[in-house]
Amino acid sequence: MRCIAKIVSVAGLVGATSLLPAMASTADIAAEAQAQALKTWHETMRQMAPPTEGCFHAAFPSVIWEKTACQATSYRSEPHVKFSTAETVGNGNDYAAATSGITTSATGTFPVVTGVTSETDGTTANSYTLQLNTNLANSSPACASYGYSSCQVWQQFIYSSSYVGGVAQVFMQDWMFIPARSRCPRSGGWTSYKTSSYNGCYKNSNAVNTVLVPASQLGNLKLAGSVTKNGNDTVTFTNGTQAYAVSQPDSTLDAAYVWNQSEFNIVGNGGGSAATFNSGSSITVNLQVNDGSTNAPSCLANAGSTGETNNLNLGACSTAGGTSPYIQFTESN
Numbered sequence: 653m654r655c656i657a658k659i660v661s662v663a664g665l666v667g668a669t670s671l672l673p674a675m676a677s678t679a680d681i682a683a684e685a686q687a688q689a690l691k692t693w694h695e696t697m698r699q700m701a702p703p704t705e706g707c708f709h710a711a712f713p714s715v716i717w718e719k720t721a722c723q724a725t726s727y728r729s730e731p732h733v734k735f736s737t738a739e740t741v742g743n744g745n746d747y748a749a750a751t752s753g754i755t756t757s758a759t760g761t762f763p764v765v766t767g768v769t770s771e772t773d774g775t776t777a778n779s780y781t782l783q784l785n786t787n788l789a790n791s792s793p794a795c796a797s798y799g800y801s802s803c804q805v806w807q808q809f810i811y812s813s814s815y816v817g818g819v820a821q822v823f824m825q826d827w828m829f830i831p832a833r834s835r836c837p838r839s840g841g842w843t844s845y846k847t848s849s850y851n852g853c854y855k856n857s858n859a860v861n862t863v864l865v866p867a868s869q870l871g872n873l874k875l876a877g878s879v880t881k882n883g884n885d886t887v888t889f890t891n892g893t894q895a896y897a898v899s900q901p902d903s904t905l906d907a908a909y910v911w912n913q914s915e916f917n918i919v920g921n922g923g924g925s926a927a928t929f930n931s932g933s934s935i936t937v938n939l940q941v942n943d944g945s946t947n948a949p950s951c952l953a954n955a956g957s958t959g960e961t962n963n964l965n966l967g968a969c970s971t972a973g974g975t976s977p978y979i980q981f982t983e984s985n
Contacts, residue, residue, distance in 0.1 A: 689713065690893065697895045698759060698876045701886045705899045707860040712893035722858035725823050727815045728845070729783070729808055730924035730959030731852065741917060741983055742926070742961025747969045748787070748913045749979040750950040753943035756908070757878035760784050760916030762870040764936035771867035771929050773921045776814065778866050780918050780927040782875045784809040785957045787913035788829070794906040798837050804829040805905040806957060809877030809887040813864050815921050822889040822896045823859035826905050827852055857900040865891055870918065870935065879908035913952065914941050919960035927962040934984035935964065940976050948973035951981075
């Protein structure tokens with residue numbers, strides 16, 4: 653009987669063990685299916701702009717933008733005015749994706765993040781912005797609509813981790829650079845910001861509050877911007893199963909007429925500040941751009957438009973065409 657019991661026990665163990673690979677395979681398949689479903693959902697939410705201007709939120713798997721409360725933000729970025737002499741990223745020392753046609757949308761992600769354990773902006777941990785920026789563009793119809801014979805426009809799609817009272821927000825910042833003796837528009841919420849290098853006017857769109865994401869979890873985040881002639885411009889931010897969006901009229905800057913270069917990166921939290929990563933950090937940056945073609949974008953060096961920086965060094969930049977043209981590069985320290 654003892655022999656029989658031992659044989660039965662061993663046989664049962666062998667049988668259970670033989671099921672483990674199948675069980676693991678089933679779990680892997682389910683996880684892969686969930687990841688693919690989430691990826692598809694992210695793409696759907698990016699492509700499907702909210703129906704009106706305002707602030708919106710959606711939660712996976714719903715593909716319906718639900719209107720949510722809009723907030724104000726006092727954020728101010730620092731435009732790039734001259735090339736940095738430092739080798740680290742920002743203040744012009746960054747790659748931009750240039751399209752042969754007008755860019756209508758772009759999406760920034762961090763497909764590989766390794767070694768990141770901490771990030772600070774000054775003394776504050778996990779204080780940074782994700783910025784998706786257009787080129788400083790001439791010949792926008794907005795110049796004449798505001799009464800200027802000429803100007804440059806610059807649009808930013810932004811996720812700020814903790815700029816206002818420790819609250820993370822998603823919004824757009826709009827800039828116009830106008831002739832030296834001109835005044836900013838008196839209506840519409842424009843604020844004057846002059847330096848020895850330029851005469852600038854800026855305003856923020858409405859903002860939607862979201863969650864602070866530690867820099868070590870950058871791989872979960874996506875930031876997208878889109879513009880539509882005679883329609884709305886939209887910033888879309890996704891963090892795992894949550895999506896947030898803000899839309900404003902394209903007539904604010906008429907970026908849909910002049911956008912042909914895009915910059916995406918993680919930098920300091922406004923005002924020309926720096927995002928400082930721990931030694932040994934490595935981040936791969938992917939910037940997908942859409943101009944209605946399958947052509948690979950050009951990767952332009954020293955073509956960044958933001959004045960915020962980080963302490964990482966740029967690696968080589970590669971490009972690809974196809975259904976989702978992009979540039980990609982790694983930055984590390």
